Amino acid sequence: MSIVLVLLALAIGCYLVAVFEGWAVHGRFSLxxxxxxxxxxxxxxxxxPRTPDRLFFETGPILLLVAGLLSVAVIPLxxxxxxxxxxxxxxxxxxALAYVLVALIMAGWGPNGAxxxxxxxxxxxxxxxxxxxxxxxxxxxxxxxxxLSTTQIVLSQAALWNVVYQPIGFVLFVIAxxxxxxxxxxxLPTGGGDLAGGVEAEYTGARLAVWRLARLVIVVALSGAxxxxxxxxxxxxxxxxxxxTALKTVAVAAAMLTLGRHLPRLREExxxxxxxxxxxxxxxxxxxxxxxxxxxxPI
Amino acid sequence: xxxxxxxxxxxxxxxxxxxxxxSLHALARVIGQSRAEPAKDVPAxxxxxxxxxxxxxxxxxxxxxxxxxxxxxxxxxxxxPWAVVYREEGLVALLDMGVFLAxxxxxLLYGWSQGALRRQ
Numbered sequence: 090m091s092i093v094l095v096l097l098a099l100a101i102g103c104y105l106v107a108v109f110e111g112w113a114v115h116g117r118f119s120l121x122x123x124x125x126x127x128x129x130x131x132x133x134x135x136x137x138p139r140t141p142d143r144l145f146f147e148t149g150p151i152l153l154l155v156a157g158l159l160s161v162a163v164i165p166l167x168x169x170x171x172x173x174x175x176x177x178x179x180x181x182x183x184x185a186l187a188y189v190l191v192a193l194i195m196a197g198w199g200p201n202g203a204x205x206x207x208x209x210x211x212x213x214x215x216x217x218x219x220x221x222x223x224x225x226x227x228x229x230x231x232x233x234x235x236x237l238s239t240t241q242i243v244l245s246q247a248a249l250w251n252v253v254y255q256p257i258g259f260v261l262f263v264i265a266x267x268x269x270x271x272x273x274x275x276x277l278p279t280g281g282g283d284l285a286g287g288v289e290a291e292y293t294g295a296r297l298a299v300w301r302l303a304r305l306v307i308v309v310a311l312s313g314a315x316x317x318x319x320x321x322x323x324x325x326x327x328x329x330x331x332x333x334t335a336l337k338t339v340a341v342a343a344a345m346l347t348l349g350r351h352l353p354r355l356r357e358e359x360x361x362x363x364x365x366x367x368x369x370x371x372x373x374x375x376x377x378x379x380x381x382x383x384x385x386x387p388i
Numbered sequence: 389x390x391x392x393x394x395x396x397x398x399x400x401x402x403x404x405x406x407x408x409x410x411s412l413h414a415l416a417r418v419i420g421q422s423r424a425e426p427a428k429d430v431p432a433x434x435x436x437x438x439x440x441x442x443x444x445x446x447x448x449x450x451x452x453x454x455x456x457x458x459x460x461x462x463x464x465x466x467x468x469p470w471a472v473v474y475r476e477e478g479l480v481a482l483l484d485m486g487v488f489l490a491x492x493x494x495x496l497l498y499g500w501s502q503g504a505l506r507r508q
Contacts, residue, residue, distance in 0.1 A: 092397065131412065131415055131416045131419055132416075132419045132420060134420075134422035134423070135416060135422050136422060136428055136429055137429060138429055138430075138431045139429045139430060139431065139437075150409070151405060151406065151409050154405050154408075154409070155401075155402050155405050158401050158402075158405055159398060159401065159402070162397075162398055162401060172397060172398075172401070173394040173395075173397050173398060174394075175394060176391075180468055198443070200431055201431060201442050201443065202431025202432055202433065202438070202442060203431065203433050203438040203440075203442050204431075204432055204433065205431070205432075206442045206443075206446075210446055210448070213448070213450075214448075214449075214450045214453075217450060217453050217454055217457045218453070220457065220461070221457070221460050221461075221464075224464045224467075225464070225467075228464070228467045228468065228471045229471075231468065231471040231472060232471040232474045232475070235472060235473075235474070235475050235476070236472060237468065237471075237472060285432050286432065290431070290432045291431055291432065294416050294422075295409075295412045295413045295415070295416035298412060298416075299409050299412060357450070358449075358450075358506075358507045361450055361453050361505075361507070362505060362506065365453055365456070365496075365505050366500065366505060369460070369496065370493075373489055373493055376467075376489070377486070377489075380474065380481075380482050380485075380486075381482070383474065383475055384475070384478060384479060384482065
């Protein structure tokens, strides 16, 4: 039962994120647009590039969707309202998100097109930049909660949300999350201006529909993870738990979508340099600070 | 719920995704099929086939980062179990991991000084 409810919530969340993204990109708020675009995608021609690596080409979008869905599976909406409450939930989230890289490389390699391949390799560089900044803040969160279970992590924030407890980790995690979901200003693999769609360039029809859906699922998963790790998940007054999670998730997703629209796109080289020189130093400092605070203060 | 049941659910989700994708493809097929026309299947490159082959050896200019990434990724494998028992172990855990992280961070600084942290 809870599985069906979570999947339903995910579907609604994806739709809302699609509406917001349309709003952020086109500047017009339309509740119908995502449905129309989805139908239009299904109605379009499905073209297979000339000499593709068929296996990689077909697997890319599917793997991306699997990665997104599996990471949603460990995010709690409310106590008991979670698909699988794994004891290693936070680690599982990482493991699932690692497949985003594999899916993008597959989609880049598959069609045997120059732009797609450049996008794929670029994402590999982007992965090396963001990967550490996803896992290190999560470690600091787990240190406070004394558990990797996402439910325990939410419960550990009853006294004080992690966004206040470890703000450095929060900022790093959100920036890295933009990288995972290739949202602007870190949308290197699809790079609107210079790559003609990049890894998405050769996908049409139903394959592109699956790809876009998978990307929406990943955005929802990442904002859900941000809420779980830093905004106290379902904790909040007056409203029922699931409503708080939903509200916070939508708010974080909307913030992530709007934030990057006002910044120039980062080059891969700059992104790598900033994340390794500044980001990793800050992430290690964050782990140390949280370690000291966790020993001194009982909350 | 037992661990096995949870992983069975996750496997079920994966299979479900396959089902969803197959039904979307079937739906697209019912709506209409694409017409085979010459040159429609050329990959996007201003309308012509790309001059050079695409599947070639690629100069990964970020290889310095990639090597450091391996070291840091291994380190994370130790960090997760450590993070869970951190508060139980207390100061000892902080010092143990502090020394480890300090050595690793010195490694990062050394790599930086040797120019590993730039595009080359």
